[in-house]
Amino acid sequence: MSLSSPFPVHRHDVLILGAGGAGLRAALEIGEAADVAVISKVFPTRSHTGAAQGGVAAAIGNVDEDSWEHHMFDTVKGGDYLGDQDAIEVLCREAPETVYELEHMGVPFSRLEDGRISQRAFGGHSAVRACHAADRTGHVILQTLYEHCLRKKVRFYQEFFVISLIKEDGRIQGLAAWDILKGGIHVFHAKAVLLATGGYGRTYKTTSNALANTGDGMAMAYEAGVPLEDMEFVQFHPTGIYKMGILITEAARGEGGILINRNGERFMERYAPSMKDIAPRDVVSRAIYTEIRNRMGIDGKDYVYLDLRHLGKKKILEKLPEIHSFVQTYLGIDAVREPVPVQPTCHYAMGGIPTDVNGRVVVDDKETLFPGLYAAGECACVSVHGANRLGCNSLLDILVFGKRAGEKIIEEIRGIGVSEPSDKTAQEVRLRVEDLLEGSGNETAVGIRERLQEMMMVRCSVFRNEKLLKEAESELKKLKLRYAAVQIMDHGRICNTDLLEALELGSLLSLAETIVAGALARTESRGSHFREDFPVRDDAGFLKHTLARKGPEGPLVSYKPVRITRYQPMERTY
Amino acid sequence: MERRFRILRFNPLYDVKPHYQEYRIKVQPLWSVLDCLNEIKWKLDGSLSYRRSCTHGVCGSDAMMINGRNRLACQTLVRDLKYTRVIRIEPLKSFPVIKDLYVDTEEFFERNLAVKPWFVNQTPPPERERLQSPKERQKIDGPTKCILCASCTSSCPTFWFDKAYLGPAALLKAHRFIFDSRDEAQAERLAILNDRTGPYKCHTIFNCVETCPKEINVTGAISDLKKKILWSKIRRKEKKTEGG
Numbered sequence A: 001m002s003l004s005s006p007f008p009v010h011r012h013d014v015l016i017l018g019a020g021g022a023g024l025r026a027a028l029e030i031g032e033a034a035d036v037a038v039i040s041k042v043f044p045t046r047s048h049t050g051a052a053q054g055g056v057a058a059a060i061g062n063v064d065e066d067s068w069e070h071h072m073f074d075t076v077k078g079g080d081y082l083g084d085q086d087a088i089e090v091l092c093r094e095a096p097e098t099v100y101e102l103e104h105m106g107v108p109f110s111r112l113e114d115g116r117i118s119q120r121a122f123g124g125h126s127a128v129r130a131c132h133a134a135d136r137t138g139h140v141i142l143q144t145l146y147e148h149c150l151r152k153k154v155r156f157y158q159e160f161f162v163i164s165l166i167k168e169d170g171r172i173q174g175l176a177a178w179d180i181l182k183g184g185i186h187v188f189h190a191k192a193v194l195l196a197t198g199g200y201g202r203t204y205k206t207t208s209n210a211l212a213n214t215g216d217g218m219a220m221a222y223e224a225g226v227p228l229e230d231m232e233f234v235q236f237h238p239t240g241i242y243k244m245g246i247l248i249t250e251a252a253r254g255e256g257g258i259l260i261n262r263n264g265e266r267f268m269e270r271y272a273p274s275m276k277d278i279a280p281r282d283v284v285s286r287a288i289y290t291e292i293r294n295r296m297g298i299d300g301k302d303y304v305y306l307d308l309r310h311l312g313k314k315k316i317l318e319k320l321p322e323i324h325s326f327v328q329t330y331l332g333i334d335a336v337r338e339p340v341p342v343q344p345t346c347h348y349a350m351g352g353i354p355t356d357v358n359g360r361v362v363v364d365d366k367e368t369l370f371p372g373l374y375a376a377g378e379c380a381c382v383s384v385h386g387a388n389r390l391g392c393n394s395l396l397d398i399l400v401f402g403k404r405a406g407e408k409i410i411e412e413i414r415g416i417g418v419s420e421p422s423d424k425t426a427q428e429v430r431l432r433v434e435d436l437l438e439g440s441g442n443e444t445a446v447g448i449r450e451r452l453q454e455m456m457m458v459r460c461s462v463f464r465n466e467k468l469l470k471e472a473e474s475e476l477k478k479l480k481l482r483y484a485a486v487q488i489m490d491h492g493r494i495c496n497t498d499l500l501e502a503l504e505l506g507s508l509l510s511l512a513e514t515i516v517a518g519a520l521a522r523t524e525s526r527g528s529h530f531r532e533d534f535p536v537r538d539d540a541g542f543l544k545h546t547l548a549r550k551g552p553e554g555p556l557v558s559y560k561p562v563r564i565t566r567y568q569p570m571e572r573t574y
Numbered sequence B: 001m002e003r004r005f006r007i008l009r010f011n012p013l014y015d016v017k018p019h020y021q022e023y024r025i026k027v028q029p030l031w032s033v034l035d036c037l038n039e040i041k042w043k044l045d046g047s048l049s050y051r052r053s054c055t056h057g058v059c060g061s062d063a064m065m066i067n068g069r070n071r072l073a074c075q076t077l078v079r080d081l082k083y084t085r086v087i088r089i090e091p092l093k094s095f096p097v098i099k100d101l102y103v104d105t106e107e108f109f110e111r112n113l114a115v116k117p118w119f120v121n122q123t124p125p126p127e128r129e130r131l132q133s134p135k136e137r138q139k140i141d142g143p144t145k146c147i148l149c150a151s152c153t154s155s156c157p158t159f160w161f162d163k164a165y166l167g168p169a170a171l172l173k174a175h176r177f178i179f180d181s182r183d184e185a186q187a188e189r190l191a192i193l194n195d196r197t198g199p200y201k202c203h204t205i206f207n208c209v210e211t212c213p214k215e216i217n218v219t220g221a222i223s224d225l226k227k228k229i230l231w232s233k234i235r236r237k238e239k240k241t242e243g244g
């Protein structure tokens, strides 16, 4: 404990916020080169990377002839030309070595008969490219990374909830966190902080994301003055289990599953004549909603069927065992014999904290750095996914850029002294927490959160227009006012998850604001962002990234150019 | 429909020992027990504490005792508990309780460290992947599914009475590496397990198999380990006698 501080103080060279794939990969890279600590609100292996099912993309050509250039082109096109091509080149070039490295670390990939890594088809990829471990790919990758962190004796602060970054003298110098199990604020000092906090799917009512996916890291960066990039691009995955949102991996269609409407028609043939059911997610989700709007959902309701029956029992149990069991558990349906009711579910954040290809946070079109702050994984926007991410490219992204961020941090902290920031931020955080613990407002977090999630689902999901977005904007203002009067029921300090949920709601509200602002300003349709009132892509006006910076009255929107190196924008058909 | 929940609660600040608290809520048949806990927490009593995250049985946070059996709350549907009007919820057995359903898992994870739970292969890797046949891969399919939820170890009578026993979850982790055709630290791990804390302590009571939410044959894996240790001993003896 520091003498001058009323809070326990911890000092490390590097702090990594988040123990998912991105955070752990970075931690491994830093390993013994510096004193690194990882902070996570959940036990590391409970991070949502463990939920990734389908696979990790790499042009290793074990099944099809393939090359990184093809992978790159598919990714550029999949992202509707909004991705930065220099970054996409890095992603796809480094993919094969990334997968081999995982294998060398012991990841138990599924195998082909000859013993090489098995690959399968995935949406928007023109070759068979998804390296997988049955439908538990994220789980085995996360376990393996964590195990190697144990071997390297990486320091973990697990079940610590980070509330705020500490910014002093124009530089990020640490963070303030709440000890979940014991209660109390801790201060962490460091030369560099890497945000690896994952996505914000819980902004929406129907989602494949964990309850912990509330985008805290993005919100913290936003509060610290970092603009968020391309937040209006929110991916809805076509196949969530009806009403629950639990994901059915695209691999189900990669392995041959098809979508059918109430007439039993394979409707994707009409929307994407060549790729059909494995067209990119934005295309398939829009198609499903269009069917539903035309009363072609099952029984005229808001879902369609995913039909796996023709794959046969053996293939389903071998390639999609987890899916088979989810459907059995949650719907009581045997996917071998019955079709599965599905509807689009909020799945992935293409936008986030802007970084360069080395994980350094950059705040404007001149690539000005934000000293001391780095980001990687789903919370970051490099941008490799542009306006729509292809399946299996996220696991790849978190590994490639988690590693690169780690390398860069080692290089950059050399010569930097240990920081000794003041208590100011921690004191502010303490006031905020005490206020929640002791406050006497008349609003509940759950009331506001449920309203937010429903409202975002109706007004700002797959189909958007000015009227809906304007309504969302004004409703968000009201919700923020209500949030100021939020009252929690648990006034204790130990394992107070009521407090955490109230803090997480603050993150969701800030992020919703940036999503809506970006969506309103972008009067075109591109990738996952579809404006009914502006249904076509407008390259002259909008081939550029959105930046939403926190202003006194709400987000201030500006833009920065897209980096195009190899592939000029073309019409996007599948 | 309505259900009553009897939840074992404990707050170290006020309570000398745990006590049951009852809640009545309206539920839907397709709700999971986690949905019910959320309903209670969000609408009735925000002070109820439990871990949760993914909501669909992959993160392993919400293992707890439901009607006397360890299960994941998010993977147990109200529908499947249909013969009980009162649903009883308690923290994982034989783990120290921090508050309500929060148990202290620190020791549990430390136990795993004993078996060196990481892949070891010192041979410089090829440029591409190491080869492993589907058959070899299949051997570790079960153990690699483990989500470290602690249900098995918490349900193991041997573990209740002998805290030195590594317990099913740690042994399963050992199995995951020992039976991986690519791993090179087999001998070292087997030596660690050939100890009074290892697989020989298992009395094949099968509680772990019954409770595992991932349907892993944990007892089978422990038996595999026993056999492997035995074989390695015999082989060592043979080598000794051969050598002279």
Ligand SMILES: Cc1cc2nc3c(=O)[nH]c(=O)nc-3n(C[C@H](O)[C@H](O)[C@H](O)COP(=O)(O)OP(=O)(O)OC[C@H]3O[C@@H](n4cnc5c(N)ncnc54)[C@H](O)[C@@H]3O)c2cc1C
Residues within 6 Å of the ligand: A017, A018, A019, A020, A021, A022, A023, A039, A040, A041, A042, A044, A047, A048, A049, A050, A051, A052, A053, A054, A055, A056, A057, A137, A138, A160, A161, A162, A163, A196, A197, A198, A199, A208, A209, A210, A212, A213, A215, A216, A217, A247, A249, A347, A348, A376, A377, A378, A379, A391, A392, A393, A394, A395, A396, A398
């Ligand atoms: C169901 C599902 C299936 C998927 N399948 C695939 C797939 O097959 N292939 C693919 O490529 N991608 C897939 N994805 C996407 C991919 O899994 C994720 O984008 C990726 O794993 C995110 O990793 P991450 O490391 O950025 O974040 P996460 O794994 O989400 O980790 C975030 C970490 O941050 C910590 N954290 C967050 N906030 C705080 C805070 N305030 N204080 C302390 N700690 C905090 C959390 O505890 C956690 O450790 C899938 C996603 C989902 C939801």
Ligand code: SF4
Residues within 6 Å of the ligand: B145, B146, B147, B148, B149, B150, B151, B152, B153, B168, B169, B172, B208, B211, B212, B213, B214, B215, B216, B218
């Ligand atoms: S073996 Fe099964 S019960 Fe035991 S920790 Fe792993 S998943 Fe849980």
